[in-house]
Amino acid sequence: MKSRYSLNLGKPFGIKVSVHWTFSLLIAWIVIISINQGLGLTQILIHILFVLTLFACVVLHEFGHSLMALKLGGKVQSITLLPIGGIANITEMPEKAKDEFLVSLAGPMVNVVIALLLWLYTDIIQGIDLAGIEYDTITAVNFPVILMTANLFIVAFNLIPAFPLDGGRLFRSLLSLRMSRLKATGIAKDIGQLFAIFFIFAGLFFNPFLIIIGFFVLLGAKAEYEMVKYKDILKDYKVEDIVKTDNEVLDENDSLGNAAEKITHTYDRGFVITSGGEYAGILTKSDLIKGLNTHGKDGLIKDVMSRDIEGVSIKMPLFDAYKNIHQKRYDIVPVEDDGEFRGIIDLESINEFFIIQKAMS
Template sequence: MRWSWRLGEVAGIAVYVHVTFLVLVGWVAVSHWLPERSIAAALAGSGFILALFGCVVLHEFGHALTAKRYGIRTRDITLLPIGGVARLERMPDVPIQELWVALAGPAVNVVIAGLLFVWLALTSGLEPLSQLGVATGPFVQRLMVVNLFLVGFNLIPAFPMDGGRMLRAFLAMRMEYTRATQVAAGLGQGIAVLFGFIGLFTNPFLLFIALFVWIGAGQEASMAQMKSALGGIPVGRAMLTDFRTLSARDSLARAVELILAGSQQDFPVVEDDRVEGVLMRSDLLAALASRGQVVPVAEVMRRNFYLVDSSDMLETAFARLQACDCHTLPVMHDGRLVGLVTMENLGEFISIQTAIKAKVA
């Protein structure tokens, strides 16, 4: 994700923090400093936010490590002001596995809250809940309460929260996966409408949550429908066959010429009939801004890239496009480059097939 800085790596999973998260920490520090003009208050406020997001990171690792048990890799975890995002390569295909992956995150928060409760009970540190506030009350007890809040919030049966995925997993045990997704997404959007209505009269923050849930539910339903529509169709039926390639010795100026002359954005780099790399439009623009047009393609192209075979199913190509930080996959057949497949290409293919089926019906 752009505007993110790498904090480190745990269990082979990179952890990033987005710049907007640092803005949140700064805002909290200033808001705590202003009432008393106290540096100690500012440090206490920002420290609580950092501790809270430490719990969020552990929540995301709950998802990631459970997914790893089922052979699903997590690309990275990114901290945002709205929480953490663990980017799994894919969700499990088996409903019970998706259920466990979704449940693992809230379960981590339950364990954290339980450990904090035991500590407070042993140290006689429990205070009445009426004395707790967003910025007031014992640090550890506030952290315990917030973890319980995270559990409740994430169990709301609406995408993109964990509860929505758990609901979809339960439904998928009894009905077709795409239909289960549509039902869960519909319920989620109904909850979004309810949140929005309540937010109009109470807390404006609920309006933000309502929009977040509405968009997340719609995206999940669209993705499931696209995945279902692509099942059983070979890549060779939908790939782009009219495309251009580059040589590793070409300059970036040549890539600029090809982009301006057509609609292709990314270019396979071919040497002796072998695909040696892929020049992505985003990498090209970054190199043009910093180094100019005379740089050889070999210095900018990506050497680690995904491929698909023309006999692979479109569902496989779709999954790889989701998993990789790319927009184009080279398509091979008998070791030769025969086409390209993009997310836009898949969308157009589905639209055309839907139109044809509608005419036949």
């Protein structure tokens, strides 16, 4: 999630919490539906307040996952709120089956606790007759009861074994007690995708949100499975095994026209740029095209090249480098050895290497 499309809410426990801009569409949608139903201003405000409270529960759910991951030695970068729910970006995740089980369970457990507290408040303290509650419109009286029901719904929905939903993760962690993580993820992915297709079909008839969640599960399951497969194949290699050292080199004072002329004769994804013979940065293909558009072919490389691309170490495990590059805006990065430039590595060549290794295995 790019942060420029999100509103930052704060950074508790070092985890950046933000709301994605599409969340405003959800609020707009609620307002429109409420107006269509002929509801008054107070009622609309209560509806909005309810949704905000419900999403606060979703944030707490994501903190359940995140804090458990931190406790078990993982790393959590951010929590983003989308109209379909929250996403905790756990960048380093404990892979032991037991740890993964605990991290996946911690989220839904938070909503169980919230529902329990709301039940204590409404049923025991306030003495509300829960069976006689009206669900048609939200009022000050039934607000906490409906919130309790909604939290129980979050628990039930998340426990559906549709990987990568929480239930699917729990399922994978149990499977991986008996088989390899790759195989377990493969089975969890297949079942997750079956559920996803069911969600999409059900969404056509009931609730359009199910369609979005269906696609989210469908693509999420595939992406996570691919990641595990990459890890399985790349785990035995290091950056040094595929670093490119014979890349085309240009000087920062060379013209863009010169670079454009050269790039038509090479398969390289970009050029290594030197200044006085020393490594200075990289001119990516998109730098070149942007530069040609704004400065023309007489423009200089030094005005458009990328100087601040963070490099990877030549000794870095190849999978870590892959993840690292994947998270960045660049698909080509310099490789260094003790601060010394040694060559470049790009996503495309990691992908090719992966395909070749897979074909040979």
